[in-house]
Amino acid sequence: MQYGKLYGVGVGTGSPDLMTLRAVQVLQSVDVIVIPNSSKYLRSVAWRIAGPAVGPAPENQERLNLLFPMTKDPEIIGPAWATALEEIGQRLEGGKSVAFITEGDPMFFSTYIYLHREAQARWPGIEVEVVPAVSSYTAVPSVIGSPKADGQERVAVVPASYGLEDLPAIFALFDTVLLMKVSSIMPELVDILEREGLLERAVYVSKATMEGQKIITDLKSIKNDKCDKCDYFSMVMVKRGKRSGVLFGESKAGEALATS
Amino acid sequence: MQYGKLYGVGVGTGSPDLMTLRAVQVLQSVDVIVIPNSSKYLRSVAWRIAGPAVGPAPENQERLNLLFPMTKDPEIIGPAWATALEEIGQRLEGGKSVAFITEGDPMFFSTYIYLHREAQARWPGIEVEVVPAVSSYTAVPSVIGSPKADGQERVAVVPASYGLEDLPAIFALFDTVLLMKVSSIMPELVDILEREGLLERAVYVSKATMEGQKIITDLKSIKNDKCDKCDYFSMVMVKRGKRSGVLFGESKAGEALATS
Numbered sequence: 001m002q003y004g005k006l007y008g009v010g011v012g013t014g015s016p017d018l019m020t021l022r023a024v025q026v027l028q029s030v031d032v033i034v035i036p037n038s039s040k041y042l043r044s045v046a047w048r049i050a051g052p053a054v055g056p057a058p059e060n061q062e063r064l065n066l067l068f069p070m071t072k073d074p075e076i077i078g079p080a081w082a083t084a085l086e087e088i089g090q091r092l093e094g095g096k097s098v099a100f101i102t103e104g105d106p107m108f109f110s111t112y113i114y115l116h117r118e119a120q121a122r123w124p125g126i127e128v129e130v131v132p133a134v135s136s137y138t139a140v141p142s143v144i145g146s147p148k149a150d151g152q153e154r155v156a157v158v159p160a161s162y163g164l165e166d167l168p169a170i171f172a173l174f175d176t177v178l179l180m181k182v183s184s185i186m187p188e189l190v191d192i193l194e195r196e197g198l199l200e201r202a203v204y205v206s207k208a209t210m211e212g213q214k215i216i217t218d219l220k221s222i223k224n225d226k227c228d229k230c231d232y233f234s235m236v237m238v239k240r241g242k243r244s245g246v247l248f249g250e251s252k253a254g255e256a257l258a259t260s
Numbered sequence: 261m262q263y264g265k266l267y268g269v270g271v272g273t274g275s276p277d278l279m280t281l282r283a284v285q286v287l288q289s290v291d292v293i294v295i296p297n298s299s300k301y302l303r304s305v306a307w308r309i310a311g312p313a314v315g316p317a318p319e320n321q322e323r324l325n326l327l328f329p330m331t332k333d334p335e336i337i338g339p340a341w342a343t344a345l346e347e348i349g350q351r352l353e354g355g356k357s358v359a360f361i362t363e364g365d366p367m368f369f370s371t372y373i374y375l376h377r378e379a380q381a382r383w384p385g386i387e388v389e390v391v392p393a394v395s396s397y398t399a400v401p402s403v404i405g406s407p408k409a410d411g412q413e414r415v416a417v418v419p420a421s422y423g424l425e426d427l428p429a430i431f432a433l434f435d436t437v438l439l440m441k442v443s444s445i446m447p448e449l450v451d452i453l454e455r456e457g458l459l460e461r462a463v464y465v466s467k468a469t470m471e472g473q474k475i476i477t478d479l480k481s482i483k484n485d486k487c488d489k490c491d492y493f494s495m496v497m498v499k500r501g502k503r504s505g506v507l508f509g510e511s512k513a514g515e516a517l518a519t520s
Contacts (some may be wrong), residue, residue, distance in 0.1 A: 130402035
């Protein structure tokens, strides 16, 4: 069977002009754009980003809104995916090209990953293309003005809501640590950073590049602002910078954080 | 003094259409584009990427080629930077906006980082904007079709040419490890991967998204292809995937690598 082509298209971190030329071109030319929604009542974040750059639908393009509730409960997410795969499958089997959009990059903590993993099993031989995008861990260093890595430096990207006990080992091995999903564990995280002597070298960013972007350097001031639902858009960057480049001494490490 | 605005603009990993809309817009509107060249005899890689998307220079736009030899010798790189900072400074002091372009993302192992760090000291109060871009560690998972992280997974990005002895500890703590600058240490790296039982879970990619892109799954076949000068464009991705999402069992980890 000749299936339509499947695209996983990253639309970047939040600002429509951080989309790639390729993402815009693909979304303007496919037969179907799949727009994932986390709730019936909120507009899709990915489409809020992509819509302005992509513009009105060309004739014959379908924009298919599907529901993926934000939950880890397999009893809820399982049936949602069953419906989604059937809807998407109908279009692919009809020879239509389908682009599934995601915030950030499609290969990094995205809803698309499940579709990507299922595709070859369900539609054998299907052509799949992933359009990479600017990801939150790339945008955060830009918005706070602090280089992520240089010289011999190592970078770790860690979902902080699991395995907090490994953080000291990770801080010892890495120069820059980007902690994702921090909102629900801020009290514990601030304690760990304080014990490790890294509180001054940590910066909190939420909604990087989006409207409402916040950059906070005094982490103690937000230690008790728990926010279980805003994880997706919050990150803490910790920069030790022990191994920066030949032109910089150790003393310069972290200076950008201190002044930004 | 009112300086012109300084931009660090990432042009992405190699394919011109992976530039962001913002990068193109900035490069089409600034007074000066600084184009870094690693040699007098080769065209700038960053400009080979950006040129096609940016197009011919608008009237009054200067395209300033500067030389940054690819070396760690401070006796060579120091004077090159002195010249570059003087040339760039003249334009900024004249109120001109200047965009310095880099392959990949400006905050990640780029020539721009040194300029970024020097800017506030040399031109106090200068406005600086960094335009983030698709980086090699983002593009590689897309081109090999293997998700970088999902669920509880952790990602490490490590320049492999330093501290190889730390790799076993890093493999134990992380699910996906992206090893950069691998070309000069392939024999040692293949030995380590074999000892760790990770050879089957490693993929080599060079020139991701560029013309001449190579994806090699049998790392032993290139173990002895040392290439000291092509480091910038080569990477090995190792995926253990122990902590993938709620919808995937452990057994599925790494399957995308095995089939791609």
